[in-house]
Amino acid sequence: MAGSFNLQNVVDTYKSCLSENKEIYIKYYIAGWRELVSFMNSLGSLFSFISKDAVSKIQIMETFLMGENGAHYLTVQSMVKFELNNKLVDFTQSGSHPESGCRTLLRLHRALRWLQLFLESLRTSTEDSKTSIMCSEAYNESLAQYHSWFIQTAARLAFRTLPGRDAFFEVMNAGSQQQVVAMLGEATPLISEVHQITEDLYAKNKLLELP
Ligand code: 1PX
Numbered sequence: 001m002a003g004s005f006n007l008q009n010v011v012d013t014y015k016s017c018l019s020e021n022k023e024i025y026i027k028y029y030i031a032g033w034r035e036l037v038s039f040m041n042s043l044g045s046l047f048s049f050i051s052k053d054a055v056s057k058i059q060i061m062e063t064f065l066m067g068e069n070g071a072h073y074l075t076v077q078s079m080v081k082f083e084l085n086n087k088l089v090d091f092t093q094s095g096s097h098p099e100s101g102c103r104t105l106l107r108l109h110r111a112l113r114w115l116q117l118f119l120e121s122l123r124t125s126t127e128d129s130k131t132s133i134m135c136s137e138a139y140n141e142s143l144a145q146y147h148s149w150f151i152q153t154a155a156r157l158a159f160r161t162l163p164g165r166d167a168f169f170e171v172m173n174a175g176s177q178q179q180v181v182a183m184l185g186e187a188t189p190l191i192s193e194v195h196q197i198t199e200d201l202y203a204k205n206k207l208l209e210l211p
Contacts, residue, residue, distance in 0.1 A: 007183050007184075009035050010035045011190070013029075016031075017029055024194055026105075029194070037055055037058070039171070050158065060099055061101060079102065084205060091210065091211075113142040114138050117138035117141055118135055119188050122134060131162045139159070
């Protein structure tokens with residue numbers, strides 16, 4: 001329910017995400033997504049195909065984290081090293097590891113770019129801005145290029161049903177609009193940093209196009 005979501009929790013998980021030497025803890029990275037999914041669940045059934053996919057990816061990561069090689073999945077950096085060294089990543093469609101941690105996290109990483117753009121545009125929006133437009137602009141600039149026509153169409157249909165800006169600010173459950181804006185100002189640089197570190201790591205290891 002909307003009542004259990006709180007923007008502060010999201011800020012807190014992204015704060016916990018980075019280690020002292022700027023490695024990304026997978027545990028907190030996926031905890032951030034869990035929070036956001038709980039928010040999305042309050043938006044209605046048109047969003048459930050999105051949250052189902054997000055949850056299934058979160059679960060894949062949790063299974064690695066809790067499995068016998070869990071220690072290697074402490075950070076995104078250690079995961080990349082472990083999976084590459086042990087040839088656990090498919091670089092073509094027909095491999096034997098279709099659900100590697102690296103490819104699964106890449107999907108969430110691309111979605112994080114959407115989140116970064118969307119929250120930044122919410123933060124700088126004015127009273128007459130439309131959440132549906134901000135959401136689809138962020139989507140067009142990030143995730144859309146990776147989605148089939150069918151998924152794009154379903155996603156755009158769902159965006160049209162988003163609550164207006166006032167109601168949206170309210171469900172973020174972080175106080176007055178000014179307080180929400182301040183909190184978004186705290187969240188977006190954290191999200192950008194996590195995104196950039198992942199992007200650089202994936203680029204360096206040629207993982208940005210994993211099937
Ligand atoms: C405080 C406001 C925050 C709002 C929180 C919203 C959380 C959104 C969580 C979205 C996570 C989406 C993960 C999508 C991963 C993905 O791209 N998957 C595709 C590829 O995976 P595959 O395994 O096949 O290679 C998959 O095909 C996707 C299917 C579902 C559709 C994804 C549409 C994503 C739209 C994201 C925008 C969410 C809008 C929320 C409105 C507030």
